[in-house]
Amino acid sequence: MQARETVNPHCQEAEGFSLSVLTPDLPTNSPNEALNWARNTLKHPIEKAYVTHFHNDRLGGIPALEAEHIPVFGTSATIGLATRAGQPIPDHSISVPSTPLAVAKDADILFPGAGHTLDNIVVDFPAEHIVFGGCFVKAANAEGIGNTADADLKAWPDSLKRMQEAFPKTKFAVPGHGPITNDAGQRTLELLRKGNPTSGS
Numbered sequence: 001m002q003a004r005e006t007v008n009p010h011c012q013e014a015e016g017f018s019l020s021v022l023t024p025d026l027p028t029n030s031p032n033e034a035l036n037w038a039r040n041t042l043k044h045p046i047e048k049a050y051v052t053h054f055h056n057d058r059l060g061g062i063p064a065l066e067a068e069h070i071p072v073f074g075t076s077a078t079i080g081l082a083t084r085a086g087q088p089i090p091d092h093s094i095s096v097p098s099t100p101l102a103v104a105k106d107a108d109i110l111f112p113g114a115g116h117t118l119d120n121i122v123v124d125f126p127a128e129h130i131v132f133g134g135c136f137v138k139a140a141n142a143e144g145i146g147n148t149a150d151a152d153l154k155a156w157p158d159s160l161k162r163m164q165e166a167f168p169k170t171k172f173a174v175p176g177h178g179p180i181t182n183d184a185g186q187r188t189l190e191l192l193r194k195g196n197p198t199s200g201s
Helices: 029-040 062-067 076-085 156-166 185-195
Strands: 011-014 015-019 046-050 072-075 092-094 102-105 107-110 122-125 128-136 172-175
Touching: 011 156, 015 076, 029 046, 072 076, 076 092, 156 185
Parallel strands: 015 046, 046 072, 072 092, 128 172
Antiparallel strands: 011 015, 102 107, 107 122, 122 128
């Protein structure tokens, strides 16, 4: 059986609670592991979660969160696409944030434009100079741009530029898969120029 690519979760302490900015489904028990880690290690239980786009590696953990009565937020675009794709649905809808929108004391979300998907959002943590790019941003060691089935390859470079302009102090970008990168999108631009899609998320 072919190994499946590791998904990067992210959990951020904010205002005395933990904020999850994606809900991975790989491995199957990872949502429960994240819940237990926040509760037992951080001592700040996860109180809300945000999903970054409508693919299953972002939505697959929703049932585990809902079982704990944790609200899951997604943009209206994500909810519409997830509904049509038969994916788990976030139970709270938010408007598509075309400018940075604060969702916690140190967390802003932004829809920079289409790229990996038509609904991908990113999450900035300005105090840490970290942006969670999800699958919109590729790891420094990525060999291809990934799954382009729902991508807008023409819009993606300009969308990356908008992200960089919105968060100019970013030092590190957390991709959806693979190691953290310090180029905040440069590798993604290189891969888009090469036109080298590969299978994967």
